[in-house]
Amino acid sequence: MFKRANMIRRLRSKRIKVAVDLTPMLPGGVNGGVKPAILEFIRALQQFSEPHFRFYFITAASTHHEVEAIATEHDAVICIEWPDSGVNLTPNGFQKNSIDVLYAPFGMIRFPDCGIPAVTMIVDLLHRDYPFSITEEERQTREEYFAGMVQHASRFQVISEFTGSRLIHHYGVPAGKIFRTYLAIHDRIKVRDIPSQCRRNPYFFYPANFWLHKNHEILLIAFQIYQHQAGSAAWDLILTGSDDKRRCTLQELAMALGISDHVVFKGHVSDEELAQLYSGADVLVFPSLHEGFGIPPLEAMNLGIPVLASHEGSLHEIVGEAALLVDPKKPFELADAMTKLASSEQLRAELRCRGVQRAKDFSFPAEVTSLAQMLVKLAPTWDRRLRRRVSQLWSNGRTRARIKIVNACRFCRNCLGKALRRGNISPER
Amino acid sequence: MRIAFDVAQTCGPKAACGWAADLLAKALAESAPDDEFYLYHHFGTWLNPDTSGGTRLQRPNTKEPFRHMTIGEARELWAAVASGNGELPGSPEIVHANCYQAPKVGSAKLVYTVYDMSFWTHPEYTTEVNRLVCQQGTLDAVSRAVGFVFISQSTRSEFERIFPKLRARQNLVSTVAPLASRFAVVAHPRGEISSRAWLAVGSLEPRKNYGTLLDALEQYSHRSKHRRPLVIAGGSGWKSELLRQRIQEMGQRGLVRYLGYVSGETLNRLYREAFALVFPSHHEGFGLPIVEALSQGCPVITGRNTSLEEAGGSAALYYDATSEDLARSMLELENHPDLYLQKSSLALTQARKFDWKITAKNVLGLYRQLLS
Numbered sequence: 146m147f148k149r150a151n152m153i154r155r156l157r158s159k160r161i162k163v164a165v166d167l168t169p170m171l172p173g174g175v176n177g178g179v180k181p182a183i184l185e186f187i188r189a190l191q192q193f194s195e196p197h198f199r200f201y202f203i204t205a206a207s208t209h210h211e212v213e214a215i216a217t218e219h220d221a222v223i224c225i226e227w228p229d230s231g232v233n234l235t236p237n238g239f240q241k242n243s244i245d246v247l248y249a250p251f252g253m254i255r256f257p258d259c260g261i262p263a264v265t266m267i268v269d270l271l272h273r274d275y276p277f278s279i280t281e282e283e284r285q286t287r288e289e290y291f292a293g294m295v296q297h298a299s300r301f302q303v304i305s306e307f308t309g310s311r312l313i314h315h316y317g318v319p320a321g322k323i324f325r326t327y328l329a330i331h332d333r334i335k336v337r338d339i340p341s342q343c344r345r346n347p348y349f350f351y352p353a354n355f356w357l358h359k360n361h362e363i364l365l366i367a368f369q370i371y372q373h374q375a376g377s378a379a380w381d382l383i384l385t386g387s388d389d390k391r392r393c394t395l396q397e398l399a400m401a402l403g404i405s406d407h408v409v410f411k412g413h414v415s416d417e418e419l420a421q422l423y424s425g426a427d428v429l430v431f432p433s434l435h436e437g438f439g440i441p442p443l444e445a446m447n448l449g450i451p452v453l454a455s456h457e458g459s460l461h462e463i464v465g466e467a468a469l470l471v472d473p474k475k476p477f478e479l480a481d482a483m484t485k486l487a488s489s490e491q492l493r494a495e496l497r498c499r500g501v502q503r504a505k506d507f508s509f510p511a512e513v514t515s516l517a518q519m520l521v522k523l524a525p526t527w528d529r530r531l532r533r534r535v536s537q538l539w540s541n542g543r544t545r546a547r548i549k550i551v552n553a554c555r556f557c558r559n560c561l562g563k564a565l566r567r568g569n570i571s572p573e574r
Numbered sequence: 575m576r577i578a579f580d581v582a583q584t585c586g587p588k589a590a591c592g593w594a595a596d597l598l599a600k601a602l603a604e605s606a607p608d609d610e611f612y613l614y615h616h617f618g619t620w621l622n623p624d625t626s627g628g629t630r631l632q633r634p635n636t637k638e639p640f641r642h643m644t645i646g647e648a649r650e651l652w653a654a655v656a657s658g659n660g661e662l663p664g665s666p667e668i669v670h671a672n673c674y675q676a677p678k679v680g681s682a683k684l685v686y687t688v689y690d691m692s693f694w695t696h697p698e699y700t701t702e703v704n705r706l707v708c709q710q711g712t713l714d715a716v717s718r719a720v721g722f723v724f725i726s727q728s729t730r731s732e733f734e735r736i737f738p739k740l741r742a743r744q745n746l747v748s749t750v751a752p753l754a755s756r757f758a759v760v761a762h763p764r765g766e767i768s769s770r771a772w773l774a775v776g777s778l779e780p781r782k783n784y785g786t787l788l789d790a791l792e793q794y795s796h797r798s799k800h801r802r803p804l805v806i807a808g809g810s811g812w813k814s815e816l817l818r819q820r821i822q823e824m825g826q827r828g829l830v831r832y833l834g835y836v837s838g839e840t841l842n843r844l845y846r847e848a849f850a851l852v853f854p855s856h857h858e859g860f861g862l863p864i865v866e867a868l869s870q871g872c873p874v875i876t877g878r879n880t881s882l883e884e885a886g887g888s889a890a891l892y893y894d895a896t897s898e899d900l901a902r903s904m905l906e907l908e909n910h911p912d913l914y915l916q917k918s919s920l921a922l923t924q925a926r927k928f929d930w931k932i933t934a935k936n937v938l939g940l941y942r943q944l945l946s
Contacts, residue, residue: 363694
């Protein structure tokens with residue numbers, strides 16, 4: 146017992162090496178809100194001194210430079226051509242670099258046999274809860290990687306209680322393997338006051354990619370109803386989101402609905418532009434049909450922007466009683482809420498006040514600490530001597546340790562010894 | 575005129591929309607012998623594995639260019655038309671869509687039938703897949719169609735409430751083309767009170783409000799001398815597991831008999847023999863069972879919501895929302911022979927107002943307006 150505690154302390158005092166699989170990261174805003182959130186988590190972990198995290202970033206060519214920009218001199222960045230040269234990253238590769246933990250923040254575990262504990266982040270279970278939003282091919286892909294992930298991950302980082310409950314519901318993952326970290330990255334948006342002469346027509350703001358479950362159709366219909374009722378006093382609607390085929394379709398729809406003069410499609414915007422758009426926004430409208438967290442509503446609450454949101458998915462969990470919630474499938478309900486908010490300064494003031502209060506319940510440092518603790522908890526389960534031993538076995542090419550078994554016993558030396566004796570370590574295929 | 579008419583929905587087991595397309599196609603071809611009609615058995619992305627059950631009109635002015643096309647061939651053809659590299663068979667001047675699809679149709683003018691807006695006003699009554707299909711079709715139509723056909727005034731009003739700005743759009747025409755009974759209106763009203771059961775028609779789905787009906791039936795049977803049972807004719811819908819269990823349980827007590835999906839012939843017989851149709855639907859685009867029951871002299875109890883009053887006119891007996899009120903109406907009809915006979919005779923007058931010939935005339939008028 147003493148020896149083990151000693152070992153943990155030793156490990157903590159030095160450093161924990163985390164391999165971060167960023168190969169699924171795409172350029173621009175195609176990944177949605179999850180990308181900035183992951184980068185914020187990593188930046189925050191880099192600030193830790195006790196324990197000290199060192200990162201071994203695994204990247205794809207298209208976003209390699211973005212990762213290089215955030216790597217410190219302690220980190221390594223390795224670019225691989227997935228899947229072709231994924232073979233370069235054999236268990237040995239992880240061993241040689243003495244990686245303690247693999248962190249797969251984009252969900253899929255691409256190196257299941259790397260021989261070290263893996264933490265994976267799950268944002269939603271869209272492929273089961275709202276499969277209409279993705280192609281059949283994409284649905285199958287997700288089915289496959291979820292199956293692998295559920296089998297191989299040691300811990301599951303979920304971004305809301307809602308997502309956690311869906312993971313338990315669909316995959317029967319034990320609650321003890323799940324930990325929740327909210328994507329409370331709302332502080333990154335700093336808004337400066339805009340000089341009054343720049344002020345334009347008031348507007349509803351909806352920052353979201355044009356995915357089907359973001360429900361832009363109903364928003365446009367509802368906005369059209371609202372706009373017709375409000376007449377010349379009507380506000381505008383500003384949309385941001387990565388360009389794709391659906392943006393064109395939606396732009397055509399706005400044209401057909403006769404609202405194209407009042408709907409602005411901004412495309413993917415930089416953080417600075419985003420801050421500017423937030424600073425001018427009068428109401429954040431968020432009618433999503435499925436959400437694992439909901440960064441924009443939190444950002445808006447934090448900035449004192451009234452929120453009008455869908456009651457689906459995680460959104461109620463995030464906004465609590467601080468937003469106006471509607472059924473996002475009902476255009477009239479959404480339109481009525483827009484009318485109500487646009488016409489009542491009193492209601493907006495109340496929501497502003499409640500939102501600011503609500504946003505205070507979310508603290509990014511606390512969320513990062515949860516993640517850091519989990520990484521630490523898993524890291525020392527690897528005894529260095531054991532690592533050498535398993536490494537030798539691998540290099541002999543005779544056997545392959547099954548991570549699942551080893552993780553389950555939390556890697557104490559005895560357990561592995563027992564596993565070896567019992568033959569629970571399976572020979573290589 | 576060269577008119578392409580979508581009959582894709584007539585190829586499988588037909589719901590009201592399928593029947594409507596089938597009967598309107600026939601009425602149109604008969605009413606306008608000098609115009610050419612091309613029946614499309616595959617339409618947009620609505621492609622049928624088997625078209626043999628679809629509308630068949632052997633008339634000199636109708637052709638069936640898609641009848642013998644495979645799904646693959648039809649898909650290719652529609653894709654080619656969508657990308658501007660293909661032409662629709664028959665080079666129609668007008669393409670009339672009837673199945674919640676509004677595909678690109680090249681230089682032809684697109685006419686779109688609007689059945690109802692319940693997927694927007696009451697999304698809880700439908701499945702998510704169905705909601706998305708209806709939404710996409712209707713929004714495509716808003717972008718592409720130049721003519722709209724509404725199956726009731728109530729559907730038109732709802733549509734205009736949802737798309738208030740569309741009215742102002744130039745060159746957009748529309749008409750109300752109500753459905754009509756599949757069965758010829760019987761010559762005489764009922765001379766005596768039928769001894770048979772209550773009838774309910776409609777698939778088992780939340781929109782049809784069977785819950786209220788079964789509640790009312792329980793209350794009614796406690797207070798009725800006759801204790802007429804309820805016969806339910808309707809295919810299996812969705813979100814109705816609990817309802818099924820309840821129907822089974824009430825079936826064991828002799829209160830309910832569930833027939834499932836029935837053929838047109840059987841349905842006609844049911845209307846002729848039933849004591850009355852009870853139709854408490856939450857939402858209808860038209861309410862075809864009402865008009866079909868009336869056409870057979872069968873009295874109807876229904877609500878005043880959406881299109882129901884339009885279909886029932888002065889012939890139906892109306893109840894106000896609650897199961898208590900529905901039970902009261904059932905007892906009232908049962909205990910007042912005068913009322914029963916009066917409603918049966920009004921039924922025929924009301925049913926005669928709906929005629930496929932009149933509807934076809936409206937639709938032809940819309941086509942001509944578009945081409946003038």
